[in-house]
Amino acid sequence: MSLVVNHNKCTLCEVCVGTCPFNAIVTENGQIAFTAACKMCKICIKGCPLGAIGIIDEVRAEINKDEWKGIMIYVEHVEGNIHPVTFELIGKARELAAKINHPVYALFLGHEITKQADELLKYGVDKVFVYDNAELEHFRVDSYTAAFEDCVKNVKPSTILVGATSVGRSLAPRIATRFRTGLTADCTVLDVKENTDLVQIRPAFGGNIMAQIITPNHRPQMATVRYKIMDTAEKVENITGKVEVCDIAVEKLASQIEVLGVHKKEVVPGINDAEVLVVAGRGIKEEKDMAMVKELADLLGGQIAVTRPLIEAGWGSHNQQIGLSGRTVRPKLLITLGVSGAVQFTAGMGGAENVFAINNDPNAAIFNVSHYGIVGDIYEVIPKLIASIKNGADISELVG
Numbered sequence: 001m002s003l004v005v006n007h008n009k010c011t012l013c014e015v016c017v018g019t020c021p022f023n024a025i026v027t028e029n030g031q032i033a034f035t036a037a038c039k040m041c042k043i044c045i046k047g048c049p050l051g052a053i054g055i056i057d058e059v060r061a062e063i064n065k066d067e068w069k070g071i072m073i074y075v076e077h078v079e080g081n082i083h084p085v086t087f088e089l090i091g092k093a094r095e096l097a098a099k100i101n102h103p104v105y106a107l108f109l110g111h112e113i114t115k116q117a118d119e120l121l122k123y124g125v126d127k128v129f130v131y132d133n134a135e136l137e138h139f140r141v142d143s144y145t146a147a148f149e150d151c152v153k154n155v156k157p158s159t160i161l162v163g164a165t166s167v168g169r170s171l172a173p174r175i176a177t178r179f180r181t182g183l184t185a186d187c188t189v190l191d192v193k194e195n196t197d198l199v200q201i202r203p204a205f206g207g208n209i210m211a212q213i214i215t216p217n218h219r220p221q222m223a224t225v226r227y228k229i230m231d232t233a234e235k236v237e238n239i240t241g242k243v244e245v246c247d248i249a250v251e252k253l254a255s256q257i258e259v260l261g262v263h264k265k266e267v268v269p270g271i272n273d274a275e276v277l278v279v280a281g282r283g284i285k286e287e288k289d290m291a292m293v294k295e296l297a298d299l300l301g302g303q304i305a306v307t308r309p310l311i312e313a314g315w316g317s318h319n320q321q322i323g324l325s326g327r328t329v330r331p332k333l334l335i336t337l338g339v340s341g342a343v344q345f346t347a348g349m350g351g352a353e354n355v356f357a358i359n360n361d362p363n364a365a366i367f368n369v370s371h372y373g374i375v376g377d378i379y380e381v382i383p384k385l386i387a388s389i390k391n392g393a394d395i396s397e398l399v400g
């Protein structure tokens with residue numbers, strides 16, 4: 001369905017412009033026009049004093065899926081230092097591409113980055129499209145969107161995968177809007193059908209269902225994937241891929257954003273990169289008991305993470321929270337202390353190599369996703385664990 005204006009009736013009174021709650025109606029070239037912000041609420045139809053706005057059923061143009069080929073990943077980087085989520089996206093793209101016999105593409109935008117593009121070829125990318133341009137030195141979303149759009153128009157990839165990072169979450173919806181296509185955020189599983197439709201699977205309704213989303217009538221298909229969800233691509237023995245440096249008119253990269261300066265944030269090791277995590281849950285009764293959790297984490301050379309109730313209690317910072325509304329982690333060892341194992345929590349820890357749960361409820365869901373478990377009171381078990389580590393207990397098997 002779409003809205004149409006009968007220009008014989010319309011007198012450009014602009015009542016519709018004023019009544020649209022989404023500011024989606026504009027006067028363009030002396031005519032009323034609807035922008036992409038239109039939500040089809042139809043208030044304008046009722047509000048038009050001349051009855052000049054109507055609705056028509058659109059005949060959906062059939063998409064020729066054969067015209068769209070390749071799985072493209074967006075290369076996230078800061079000054080050429082490639083973010084590890086990129087290699088995870090390549091790993092998934094290679095797996096999907098092998099199923100449908102498509103090539104794997106990488107899109108690399110920035111300035112003085114062409115040399116680093118070779119690094120991507122080592123991971124089995126068939127072609128790296130590089131836009132190496134002074135206008136792309138800093139991440140300015142309008143310039144990056146323009147270059148991204150240019151590449152998608154020229155290459156016509158069937159699927160685009162972007163890391164669900166701050167940059168990716170800002171860029172991917174803009175590209176989806178430009179191509180009027182679908183975008184599924186924070187996918188946890190991706191698969192592809194024989195007809196090249198991407199099966200995008202992600203938790204929905206607070207993690208209570210796993211939604212399967214497909215984009216059967218549009219191309220490209222787009223998904224964002226969180227860091228630490230997919231496996232990193234293996235390096236290939238024989239590099240066969242190529243780097244293609246792309247030209248784009250400088251005017252297309254014009255930006256409304258002026259970068260006045262760049263202040264680098266101090267890099268604080270986060271729970272995402274920790275090899276050992278000790279997770280405190282609501283089984284911890286008082287804030288002072290966090291000292292016991294810290295002692296255990298320190299002895300194991302690890303970091304403290306928490307469940308959401310502890311953030312709400314103010315006992316941890318948001319960047320320590322694991323789960324659906326927190327971080328995704330993949331440590332070698334994850335010890336949970338008084339954590340029930342709600343789906344919203346376990347959604348963020350599925351990739352942990354060894355999960356060791358301590359809980360006094362033998363029926364706690366956490367035991368369904370743990371490799372080792374102790375049914376017991378954390379206030380008895382943790383001091384014993386700390387004492388035995390201090391006495392030289394060998395935990396190397398767990399920590400890898």
Ligand SMILES: Cc1cc2nc3c(=O)[nH]c(=O)nc-3n(C[C@H](O)[C@H](O)[C@H](O)COP(=O)(O)OP(=O)(O)OC[C@H]3O[C@@H](n4cnc5c(N)ncnc54)[C@H](O)[C@@H]3O)c2cc1C
Pocket residue numbers: 206207280281282283284306307308309310321322323324325326327337338339340341342343344345348358359360361364376377378379
């Ligand atoms: C949309 C949405 C998003 C959410 N996102 C997140 C998220 O990202 N991360 C997150 O963590 N939660 C999230 N939640 C909340 C989530 O549903 C759970 O409420 C939360 O994970 C429970 O935390 P918990 O396991 O610490 O507490 P509880 O569920 O209260 O579990 C405490 C556990 O400790 C055990 N216990 C108590 N005392 C002891 C003891 N002395 N010794 C041993 N064991 C003991 C109990 O048996 C129990 O199993 C979200 C919820 C919603 C609705």
